[in-house]
Amino acid sequence: MSQVFIHKHRVSYAECTVGNHVYYARYLDILEQARGEFFRAAGKTCKELQDLGFIFPVLDCHISYKGPARYDDLLDVQVYLIEVGRVRVSFKYSILNESGKILVTGETTHVCTSLDEKPRRLPEDLTAFCQKFVHDQLLK
Amino acid sequence: MSQVFIHKHRVSYAECTVGNHVYYARYLDILEQARGEFFRAAGKTCKELQDLGFIFPVLDCHISYKGPARYDDLLDVQVYLIEVGRVRVSFKYSILNESGKILVTGETTHVCTSLDEKPRRLPEDLTAFCQKFVHDQLLK
Amino acid sequence: MSQVFIHKHRVSYAECTVGNHVYYARYLDILEQARGEFFRAAGKTCKELQDLGFIFPVLDCHISYKGPARYDDLLDVQVYLIEVGRVRVSFKYSILNESGKILVTGETTHVCTSLDEKPRRLPEDLTAFCQKFVHDQLLK
Amino acid sequence: MSQVFIHKHRVSYAECTVGNHVYYARYLDILEQARGEFFRAAGKTCKELQDLGFIFPVLDCHISYKGPARYDDLLDVQVYLIEVGRVRVSFKYSILNESGKILVTGETTHVCTSLDEKPRRLPEDLTAFCQKFVHDQLLK
Numbered sequence: 402m403s404q405v406f407i408h409k410h411r412v413s414y415a416e417c418t419v420g421n422h423v424y425y426a427r428y429l430d431i432l433e434q435a436r437g438e439f440f441r442a443a444g445k446t447c448k449e450l451q452d453l454g455f456i457f458p459v460l461d462c463h464i465s466y467k468g469p470a471r472y473d474d475l476l477d478v479q480v481y482l483i484e485v486g487r488v489r490v491s492f493k494y495s496i497l498n499e500s501g502k503i504l505v506t507g508e509t510t511h512v513c514t515s516l517d518e519k520p521r522r523l524p525e526d527l528t529a530f531c532q533k534f535v536h537d538q539l540l541k
Numbered sequence: 542m543s544q545v546f547i548h549k550h551r552v553s554y555a556e557c558t559v560g561n562h563v564y565y566a567r568y569l570d571i572l573e574q575a576r577g578e579f580f581r582a583a584g585k586t587c588k589e590l591q592d593l594g595f596i597f598p599v600l601d602c603h604i605s606y607k608g609p610a611r612y613d614d615l616l617d618v619q620v621y622l623i624e625v626g627r628v629r630v631s632f633k634y635s636i637l638n639e640s641g642k643i644l645v646t647g648e649t650t651h652v653c654t655s656l657d658e659k660p661r662r663l664p665e666d667l668t669a670f671c672q673k674f675v676h677d678q679l680l681k
Numbered sequence: 682m683s684q685v686f687i688h689k690h691r692v693s694y695a696e697c698t699v700g701n702h703v704y705y706a707r708y709l710d711i712l713e714q715a716r717g718e719f720f721r722a723a724g725k726t727c728k729e730l731q732d733l734g735f736i737f738p739v740l741d742c743h744i745s746y747k748g749p750a751r752y753d754d755l756l757d758v759q760v761y762l763i764e765v766g767r768v769r770v771s772f773k774y775s776i777l778n779e780s781g782k783i784l785v786t787g788e789t790t791h792v793c794t795s796l797d798e799k800p801r802r803l804p805e806d807l808t809a810f811c812q813k814f815v816h817d818q819l820l821k
Numbered sequence: 822m823s824q825v826f827i828h829k830h831r832v833s834y835a836e837c838t839v840g841n842h843v844y845y846a847r848y849l850d851i852l853e854q855a856r857g858e859f860f861r862a863a864g865k866t867c868k869e870l871q872d873l874g875f876i877f878p879v880l881d882c883h884i885s886y887k888g889p890a891r892y893d894d895l896l897d898v899q900v901y902l903i904e905v906g907r908v909r910v911s912f913k914y915s916i917l918n919e920s921g922k923i924l925v926t927g928e929t930t931h932v933c934t935s936l937d938e939k940p941r942r943l944p945e946d947l948t949a950f951c952q953k954f955v956h957d958q959l960l961k
Contacts, residue, residue, distance in 0.1 A: 415844055418835065425602060446753055461603075555849075555853055587892075736840075738886070741885050746879050
């Protein structure tokens with residue numbers, strides 16, 4: 402049975418813009434933090450993976466904005482996967498506020514490379530961990 | 542004949558991250574600056590439009606990363622449109638470095654609303670200006 | 682006996698710049714998060730205080746950089762006060778890494794105002810809470 | 822006669838926060854951009870200096886906030902120096918809006934180091950350029 406990884410995020414003033422809502426680019430910062438915690442939970446942090454010669458540049462990012470996150474909101478960032486390939490991995494995200502309303506959905510695709518950015522097979526233990534979070538269908 | 546709007550951007554340290562390249566979220570900041578200049582060229586700034594009761598929340602954003610922008614690069618941000626509807630407008634962007642290499646392509650879709658976020662028809666003069674920048678086909 | 686308030690912060694890629702260290706401006710974002718948690722602990726969040734007509738604009742900020750914070754560092758942000766006046770409050774901060782090394786010290790001075798930015802006496806319960814964190818001497 | 826270096830900056834939404842003013846940390850981003858242009862005018866960009874083995878880490882930063890910069894303001898960032906030592910340089914800044922009102926004053930102190938962060942004498946031509954911008958007294 403597939404799982405969803407949850408990362409909690411508290412909205413700060415630094416992330417908000419005119420009109421009191423999170424600036425559209427800042428959600429990508431939040432998704433990066435969530436991915437960082439996902440990797441940590443998978444057994445090796447991004448830093449440890451980098452020391453082992455694995456990095457995960459973003460190829461593509463797609464975000465849909467459905468409602469504003471506000472200052473001091475405590476957000477649930479749900480992380481799961483839609484594809485774990487040999488050298489590619491695609492994450493899917495939903496960001497919800499405390500009322501359970503979905504504010505943002507997103508997707509990022511990454512390639513696994515060596516430090517000189519040559520494509521490289523994902524570490525086996527990472528692939529195994531990721532498999533548990535793969536969903537055949539998109540969650541709403 | 543359709544046109545492309547150009548905004549120049551100099552990369553600062555604030556925009557870069559580990560590995561000396563622009564952080565993936567910062568490109569959205571740069572696209573916002575380019576849209577701001579596009580609106581100014583169209584005759585009214587975002588601020589003036591807001592004072593007239595028009596705002597343009599982002600519904601959707603899609604970015605493809607093709608190569609890294611580096612500290613101090615002078616970027617060309619090309620802006621054009623793929624759709625100007627009654628209440629919606631979709632911008633398309635290409636970011637190139639000084640060698641003419643495309644580093645990033647992107648697309649943002651906005652809805653035109655009143656300040657209380659009810660859909661509202663685009664101002665006529667803005668629509669007319671935008672029409673000049675509509676491309677039937679995607680540029681590469 | 683006076684206390685120190687502790688806020689934990691995990692460094693993300695978004696906060697780092699070329700050379701793999703936290704960008705000098707981002708520490709101010711981190712201090713704001715720490716102040717937000719301090720206010721929450723004091724009984725009312727900044728948002729609740731704002732709803733009651735109290736805001737705390739920054740008058741002055743002073744930061745000393747003693748060593749770099751790196752990606753994925755788990756930082757201790759120590760918060761205490763050096764002055765709680767009738768309409769002013771001065772926070773003092775030390776940011777330490779997991780080895781206990783002080784990376785940054787800082788100070789911010791805020792004025793308490795109404796929403797139209799007229800000076801206003803600090804709420805009594807906030808003053809009482811703050812008093813517990815006042816240190817006569819600067820901590821190292 | 823001593824000079825002042827001017828850098829122009831247009832405020833974007835990305836830099837603003839709740840209440841429609843520039844977020845207090847973002848001014849440091851703006852000062853970095855101004856320093857970058859100052860170095861370019863001095864003959865070598867920060868990137869070129871880095872390639873020659875000179876970097877300028879910030880030791881200390883002090884900002885006073887006197888009034889809010891707003892979205893779309895075109896700011897004048899005035900840069901001058903208060904000290905050019907053998908291995909240290911202190912910049913002073915005033916940020917003004919189009920009405921000539923001073924919104925922010927600031928000061929940053931930098932040490933010149935080699936890439937492995939050992940103190941290093943400033944390049945001679947940089948020192949000579951800087952001398953032209955040294956003011957004995959603080960400007961208002």
